[in-house]
Amino acid sequence: MAKIPIWKTIAERITKDIAKGHYQPGTKLPTESKLAERFVVNRHTVRHAISALVDEGLVYTRRGSGAFVAIKPLLYNIGKRVRFHQSIKALGHDANKVILSAVTRPADQEERRALGICKDEEVHVVEGIGLIDETPVSHFLAVFPAARFPNMLNTLSKHRSFTKSFAAAGVLDYTRAETRITAVVSNATTANHLNLRPGSVLLRSISINVDMDGKAIEFGRTWFSGDHIEMIVEH
Incomplete structure (x- = not known):
């Protein structure tokens, strides 16, 4: 069985956190450094996970400000x-x-x-x-x-x-x-x-x-x- 990429596991964990209400719509996610520390990975892996969440429409990013939970239109x-x-x-x-x-x-x-x-x-x-x-x-x-x-x-x-x-x-x-x-x-x-x-x-x-x-x-x-x-x- 193929091993699940670490970035995908992180993306799934953050998705569950959003679903449980730990991160409300419009609120900022922890910084890449904080997430890297939490999941014991490098920032590149976290960035990959966040990018996947952006592609799914669950998260959006602002230049220089970080990543935020998507808001219902x-x-x-x-x-x-x-x-x-x-x-x-x-x-x-x-x-x-x-x-x-x-x-x-x-x-x-x-x-x-x-x-x-x-x-x-x-x-x-x-x-x-x-x-x-x-x-x-x-x-x-x-x-x-x-x-x-x-x-x-x-x-x-x-x-x-x-x-x-x-x-x-x-x-x-x-x-x-x-x-x-x-x-x-x-x-x-x-x-x-x-x-x-x-x-x-x-x-x-x-x-x-x-x-x-x-x-x-x-x-x-x-x-x-x-x-x-x-x-x-x-x-």
Whole structure:
């Protein structure tokens, strides 16, 4: 009978610990050094075991932070009104965003078509990371017509909220006109932002939000970690 590899035995032991509740979803596993000490093996063997658990979806890793027990994906509703922060907070979790960059530049062809603006018009482009309980779950690019919202970047830096920034510009309500969802493979940049391996499968959402007169006010592209978000399309 073939001998079971040590790394596989370690993976099975950790799996049982997770099943028994010794490690709760979202909590960090002991460090490689601690696990190596516990199982009396070298760190390479522990790393092999953790990698196997990642492949099985039981564990995920963050660069520089270690390994964590996988979290059951949260249900994110895509309906007439899509408000990421409100939806996540309604589920009892903290939601936040980190703005990576905010620039004003000429709109490209796809942005002009989505927003219904002319060739020479500019747009505000905001890039950022969406967080749930301090875990990065989405990488987004939000594009706004600069002529319609000349002070968007200033109000966004103050309110840290797209909805509040719209309200400051007189748009008190808005709805989702279109959402396209596609499974894509992450590039190195998005994988780095979401602490994933390059080549991980993501859910990409391309969307258009409109004001109550039906005029486009936001063109969005968001890449969600499929390990953390499950989308529900409402009809």
